[in-house]
Amino acid sequence: MTKDDRPVLVVTNLDDPTADIVIAELHDRGVPVVRFDSGDFPATLSCSAFIGGTGGWRGSMQTPSRRAELGAVRAMYYRRPSGFSFPHLDRQDERFAVAQARYGLGGVLTSLPGCLYVxxxxxxxxxxxxxxxxAAAAAAGFVLPPTLITNVPDDARAFIKEHRRAIFKPISVPLYLVDGTSQTVPVTEVTADEIDDSVAGTMHLFQQRVDKSADIRVTVIGEQIFAVRIDSGLLDWRTDYGTHTYTPVATPPTVQRAMRAYLKHFRLVFGAFDFALTDSGEWIFIECNPSGQWAWMEPPTGLPMTAALADLLEGGLHGQ
Incomplete structure (x- = not known):
């Protein structure tokens, strides 16, 4: 099999327009793509893997329309696949089957020889x-807002009083449904009077509110950096995309160095960084999403992010 015949695996859920755009770009370049969702297993996804002696995994993965040889995958674009599910089994058998799938199929997918993972x-x-x-951001040299993670109500109240203006945001965002519709859990401002004993029930993240003039989303794709200023006037710009204006901006060298250090720490080749921009021009680190969205910013800015990601996947490890 030649390099040109080696496929890119795209592992994501069925409804992923960002992956659709990347797949279309790869298709236009003649790069073979095998797309699947872990939730397809075992109904429409099968795998047989062999290892022994020297060398890595041999065998294949197969969907109804595509087949990928495990030793010939050039790159994997790992997005947001759904979890394994065996609804036809009782709860105990389903737990067992999910564990076998996660550590079996999942284990094979995380150890493919010669594969670039994105x-x-x-x-x-x-x-x-x-x-x-x-912690990695602080070590990398970013400026962070004062942050408290706690389940102690008195400590939360004291933090909010000390910093006067504070926000609450989820530490992690699982699927949250309201009337059957997926919802974004927004960042909200919080006062000390709003803290009650329910805080003791689990961990919460409180942060000093940054007095910002705009937000910045920086998408790092391999060696390329795409920074976009987002003007919305909102505390949490994700709550209303209709208010936004987008402007490409240059990334300060100190921020670039910190982003590289951050990605190196976690061994990532892609990252979607969020910053708050202050009136004085300081970039305050908010977070980095290793599976963050980016495609919606390409049309209004003209930044070639799809091409950059396709370049990365097409090149595989040989392009690094």
Whole structure:
């Protein structure tokens, strides 16, 4: 099999327009793509893997329309696949089957020989721990707002009183449904009087509110950096995309160095960084999403992010 015949695996859920755009770009370049969702297993996804002696995994993965040889995958674009599910089994048998699928099929997918991961599933898992991300950001040299993670109500009240204006935001955002519709859990401003004993029930993240003039989303794709200023006038710009204006901006060298250090720490090749921009021009680190969205910013800015990601996937490890 030649390099040109080696496929890119795209692992994501069925409804992923960002992945659709990247797949279309790869298709236009003649790069073979095998797309699947882990939730397809075992109904429409099968895998047989062999290892022994020297060398890595041999065998294949197969969907109804595509087949990928495990030793010939050039790159994997790991987005947001759904979880394994076996609804026809009782709860105990389903737990067992899910574990076998996760550590069996999932284990094979995380150890493919010669494969570039964008990003590696295990590295995504590491980086999605917000406390770990904040610690890595501080070590990398970013400026962070004062932050408290706690389940002690009195400590939360004291923090809010000390910093006067504070916000609450989720540490992690699982699927949250209201009347059957997926909802964004927004960042909200909070006062000390609003803190009650329910805070003791689990961990909460409180942060000093940044007096910002705009937000900045920086998408790092391999060696390329795409920074976009987002003007919305909102505390949480994700709550109303209709208010936004987008402007490409240059990234300060100090921020670039910190982003590289951050990505190196987690061994990521892609990251979507969020910053608050102050009136004085300071970039305040908010977070980095290792599976963040980016495609909606390309049309209004003209930034070639799709091409950059396709370049990365097409080149595989040989392009690094």
């Amino acid at each position: 990003n590696h599933p295990n590295r995504i898992g590491d980086a999605e721990y917000k406390p770990a991300g904040l």
